[in-house]
Structure formats: C-alpha cells, structure tokens
Amino acid sequence: xxxxxxxxxxxxxxxxxxxxxxxxxxxxxxxxxxxxxxxxxxxxxxxxxxxxxxxxxxxxxxxxxxxxxxxxxxxxxxxxxxxxxxxxxxxxxxxxxxxxxxxxxxxxxxxxxxxxxxxxxxxxxxxxxxxxxxxxxxxxxxxxxxxxxxxxxxxxxxxxxxxxxxxxxxxxxxxxxxxxxxxxxxxxxxxxxxxxxxxxxxxxxxxxxxxxxxxxxxxxxxxxxxxxxxxxxxxxxxxxxxxxxxxxxxxxxxxxxxxxxxxxxxxxxxxxxxxx
Amino acid sequence: xxxxxxxxxxxxxxxxxxxxxxxxxxxxxxxxxxxxxxxxxxxxxxxxxxxxxxxxxxxxxxxxxxxxxxxxxxxxxxxxxxxxxxxxxxxxxxxxxxxxxxxxxxxxxxxxxxxxxxxxxxxxxxxxxxxxxxxxxxxxxxxxxxxxxxxxxxxxxxxxxxxxxxxxxxxxxxxxxxxxxxxxxxxxxxxxxxxxxxxxxxxxxxxxxxxxxxxxxxxxxxxxxxxxxxxxxxxxxxxxxxxxxxxxxxxxxxxxxxxxx
Numbered sequence: 001x002x003x004x005x006x007x008x009x010x011x012x013x014x015x016x017x018x019x020x021x022x023x024x025x026x027x028x029x030x031x032x033x034x035x036x037x038x039x040x041x042x043x044x045x046x047x048x049x050x051x052x053x054x055x056x057x058x059x060x061x062x063x064x065x066x067x068x069x070x071x072x073x074x075x076x077x078x079x080x081x082x083x084x085x086x087x088x089x090x091x092x093x094x095x096x097x098x099x100x101x102x103x104x105x106x107x108x109x110x111x112x113x114x115x116x117x118x119x120x121x122x123x124x125x126x127x128x129x130x131x132x133x134x135x136x137x138x139x140x141x142x143x144x145x146x147x148x149x150x151x152x153x154x155x156x157x158x159x160x161x162x163x164x165x166x167x168x169x170x171x172x173x174x175x176x177x178x179x180x181x182x183x184x185x186x187x188x189x190x191x192x193x194x195x196x197x198x199x200x201x202x203x204x205x206x207x208x209x210x211x212x213x214x215x216x217x218x219x220x221x222x223x224x225x226x227x228x229x230x231x232x233x234x235x236x237x238x239x240x241x242x243x244x245x246x247x248x249x250x251x252x253x254x255x256x257x258x259x260x261x262x263x264x265x266x267x268x269x270x271x272x273x274x275x276x
Numbered sequence: 277x278x279x280x281x282x283x284x285x286x287x288x289x290x291x292x293x294x295x296x297x298x299x300x301x302x303x304x305x306x307x308x309x310x311x312x313x314x315x316x317x318x319x320x321x322x323x324x325x326x327x328x329x330x331x332x333x334x335x336x337x338x339x340x341x342x343x344x345x346x347x348x349x350x351x352x353x354x355x356x357x358x359x360x361x362x363x364x365x366x367x368x369x370x371x372x373x374x375x376x377x378x379x380x381x382x383x384x385x386x387x388x389x390x391x392x393x394x395x396x397x398x399x400x401x402x403x404x405x406x407x408x409x410x411x412x413x414x415x416x417x418x419x420x421x422x423x424x425x426x427x428x429x430x431x432x433x434x435x436x437x438x439x440x441x442x443x444x445x446x447x448x449x450x451x452x453x454x455x456x457x458x459x460x461x462x463x464x465x466x467x468x469x470x471x472x473x474x475x476x477x478x479x480x481x482x483x484x485x486x487x488x489x490x491x492x493x494x495x496x497x498x499x500x501x502x503x504x505x506x507x508x509x510x511x512x513x514x515x516x517x518x519x520x521x522x523x524x525x526x527x528x529x530x531x532x533x534x535x536x537x
Contacts, residue, residue, distance in 0.1 A: 068441070088440060093441070102453070102457075104457070145533050147533060165442075
C-alpha cells in the first residue's frame with residue numbers, strides 16, 4: 001500500500017534543508033466581529049506547489065489576500081523572501097477566480113499589461129508576450145478580444161498575463177472554479193507545466209480535492225471558520241507529473257485522506273454535527 | 277461564433293434599413309401633403325424646398341457666422357460639462373457620505389426649469405456667450421456626474437484588485453483600469469451633455485441673443501420668412517441627429533466588443 005506522508009507539525013514546517021520562500025506567523029484576520037482567519041502559521045518552501053483546501057467560508061481567499069499583500073492581517077506577520085509584506089510585493093503574481101481580463105484590450109495587450117505599466121523595454125515586452133501566448137496556446141488569438149473567447153481561454157489569458165511578469169511566487173484563487181471538469185483537468189496540466197518551467201513557488205486555493213491531490217506537493221487542510229491548518233498532507237509526487245496520476249492508487253489515498261478531515265469540518269461549516 | 281456574428285450583423289443591417297425606410301416614408305408623405313396643398317404653404321413648406329433653401333444659404337455663407345457662434349458655444353459648453361461633471365463624479369464617488377447627501381438632489385435636479393434663470397445669467401454675465409454656456413452646461417453637468425458615478429460603480433472589483441496586484445498607483449489605476457472600464461457609461465454622459473447643450477443653447481438664443489442659429493430661427497419666424505426658418509430648423513435637426521448617431525455608433529462598437537460571447 002502506498003504511503004501518504006503526513007507532516008507531524010500542524011504548522012506545516014517543511015524539512016529544514018529547504019528554503020522558506022514566504023511565511024505567515026500567527027496571522028489572524030477579523031471582519032467586524034467575525035473572526036475569519038487564524039491564528040495561522042505557514043511556511044511556503046521555495047519552488048513547491050502548495051494547495052489549500054477547506055470548507056466553504058473558512059477563509060481560504062482571506063489567506064490569499066493576506067499572503068499577497070492585497071489585505072492586511074489584524075495580527076501576526078507575513079514575509080516574502082525575508083521581507084515583511086505591505087502591498088503586493090514585486091515578484092508576486094495573482095490569478096483570481098473571476099474573469100479578470102480587461103475587456104477593452106486584445107489578448108496580446110492584456111498579456112502585455114503588467115510589463116507596459118512597469119515600463120519594460122518594448123522589444124522585451126514583445127518577446128515575453130510572444131512566449132507567454134505560445135506557452136498558453138493563445139498565439140492564434142493574440143488579436144482577439146476576451147469577449148470572443150470561452151471562459152477557459154479567458155482564464156488562460158489571465159494566467160499568461162501573470163506569467164509574463166516572471167513572478168517567483170504565483171498565487172491562484174480557485175482559478176478553474178468556473179470551468180467544466182475536463183477543462184479543469186487540462187488546465188491543471190498546463191499549470192503543472194508552467195510551475196515546472198518557471199521554477200516558481202505556487203499556492204493554489206481550491207475547493208476541489210482531486211485538483212489539490214493531483215497538482216500539489218503539499219496540501220494544507222483548513223478548519224471551518226476561523227480557518228487554521230488542521231493538517232498538511234504531503235503527496236510525494238515526482239516533479240514530472242500530469243493529470244494521468246488520477247489513475248494511480250496513491251491518488252485515491254491522498255484524496256481520501258483530505259476528505260476524512262474535510263468531512264468533519266464541512267459539516268461544522270454548515271452547522272451539522274458529525275455523523276458516525 | 278462567426279456565423280452568429282453574421283446573423284447579428286444581418287439583423288442589425290435590416291433594422292437600420294427599416295429605420296431609414298420609416299424616415300424616408302415620412303419625408304415623402306410630408307412632401308405629398310405640402311404639394312397637394314393639404315396644408316397652408318404659409319404654415320409648412322415641402323421638405324425639398326427646405327433642403328434647396330438650406331443649400332443656397334450654406335453656399336452663400338450667409339449663416340456661416342450663426343453656425344460658427346452656436347457650434348463654438350455648444351463645443352465650449354460640452355467640453356466644460358464633461359470635464360466638470362467627470363471630475364465631480366470621480367470626487368463624489370470617492371466620498372460615499374457626500375454622495376449619500378447629494379443623491380436625492382441629483383435625482384430631483386431635472387425637475388428644475390433651468391430656463392427661468394436665463395435672464396438672471398444675462399444680468400450677471402451680460403448679453404454674450406457666457407450665459408448661454410452656463411445654460412448649456414446646466415443639464416450636462418449633472419448628466420455627466422450621474423454617468424460617471426454609474427460607470428465607476430460598475431468597474432468590476434476583480435479589475436481593481438488586478439490593478440493593485442500590478443502595484444498601480446491611484447492615477448495609473450484611474451487611467452488604465454477605471455476609465456477604460458467605465459468608458460461606455462461615460463460616453464452615455466457625453467451624448468446627453470451634447471444633446472442638452474444644443475437644447476439649452478439654441479433655446480437660449482431663441483429667447484435672447486444677438487447671433488446664433490436659435491437667434492436666426494427666431495428672427496426668421498418674427499419676419500414671416502418661412503423658407504429660412506424651416507431651412508435652419510432642418511439644418512439643426514440634421515446636425516444634431518448626425519452627431520448623436522456618430523456617438524451612438526461608437527458606443528455600440530464598444531459595447532459589442534465587450535459583450536461576452
């Protein structure tokens with residue numbers, strides 16, 4: 001039987017030989033009188049693919065907000081590459097759940113957006129945009145407007161727009177939430193390819209256990225609100241992997257492990273007691 | 277999808293043709309009514325005569341001064357109304373409390389007959405273009421404020437978050453995200469400001485002015501110069517409709533580009 005390695009430390013401290021890329025320490029977030037998050041600790045290891053799963057409303061997106069610098073924690077500290085996070089740091093790219101493509105710009109102009117605003121040299125912009133369009137399979141749609149594309153294609157545009165800025169930490173907030181299952185699996189493959197080729201650290205927020213199990217090196221399982229990590233599951237997948245691992249026995253074990261924790265928390269989240 | 281587009285285009289073309297047919301039919305009917313003397317020629321002249329008279333007036337240059345006066349007044353009023361309305365709209369949007377207080381005032385503004393203040397404007401600014409510009413702006417500014425508020429309200433939150441994720445400052449966000457996103461709504465404001473400026477200024481000229489198209493129409497009316505009066509009215513109608521249709525076409529193009537497939 002395959003082994004699902006579990007981290008003994010619920011804070012998810014990685015092996016000491018690995019470099020910490022971003023860290024949350026004692027982070028809490030409160031909205032009015034509602035405690036949304038924490039206190040929560042997390043160390044993201046440089047170059048890893050980390051997913052966060054948890055019941056609805058557990059503060060997954062709040063976690064991404066705080067980590068990205070889009071939101072501030074009420075207590076605790078957030079660091080990226082050793083420096084405290086205040087506002088979105090250089091080197092962090094975010095892909096949102098909603099369609100965030102600019103409808104007034106063509107696909108190519110959308111992808112070039114961040115580089116133009118940063119004043120990158122036009123020749124360099126052209127080179128990187130060409131590469132990103134090719135990488136995401138958008139070359140033939142460079143001159144199209146987002147309205148002419150499907151939801152999956154528009155999400156690719158947003159990923160390409162993040163990719164061109166060469167982020168070292170990519171944060172994705174349920175980017176495939178609105179897509180059908182087949183498209184999600186294929187987009188997952190593209191995300192893995194992107195992760196491998198860029199060497200970036202990836203944090204993916206998702207509500208899909210299979211997606212988390214298929215893509216990640218480690219998966220943080222969050223409790224119901226206020227969200228904390230109740231377990232960090234290590235998948236032990238090789239770096240070279242794709243959606244075909246869903247056929248492996250171990251994939252079933254990882255997913256089952258995630259669900260065994262999440263079932264309890266999801267029941268709490270909808271106000272029901274655990275049923276044996 | 278291309279097939280869908282084609283169908284939409286064909287349907288749009290059919291609608292445009294129907295519209296033109298309606299207008300043409302109305303003009304022909306009017307021509308017939310006049311030619312058959314069903315109405316008194318002193319009351320109404322046939323459209324063809326309006327057009328030929330107008331052509332003659334334009335060719336001779338006799339109304340060039342009035343045209344220049346009205347159009348320059350309208351242009352100034354529109355530019356000011358759009359600039360002031362947009363700036364105030366952005367400011368009010370940024371101050372929710374001020375907005376709460378202003379909302380009922382803005383909503384009821386249009387019940388005020390602004391024209392009653394025209395004599396006051398003349399008394400304050402003198403008999404020149406200034407009171408007309410004020411009159412032309414009087415409806416355009418609130419229209420532009422409302423259009424700006426509407427446009428800014430509809431900028432998707434995720435686009436604002438995207439702007440922050442690219443570390444854009446306030447001005448860069450306004451220029452590269454907020455403005456382009458709100459553009460179709462702003463354009464509606466511009467369209468209204470233009471229409472209101474024409475109405476306000478021509479009506480103002482009609483009441484009291486020393487030049488301009490409104491003044492020329494009033495002058496012709498007082499002198500029983502039916503041909504001149506109708507020719508000028510036709511001119512105003514064609515120009516205003518043409519300008520509005522151009523803006524409308526631009527607005528439609530923007531909207532189509534954004535309509536999710």
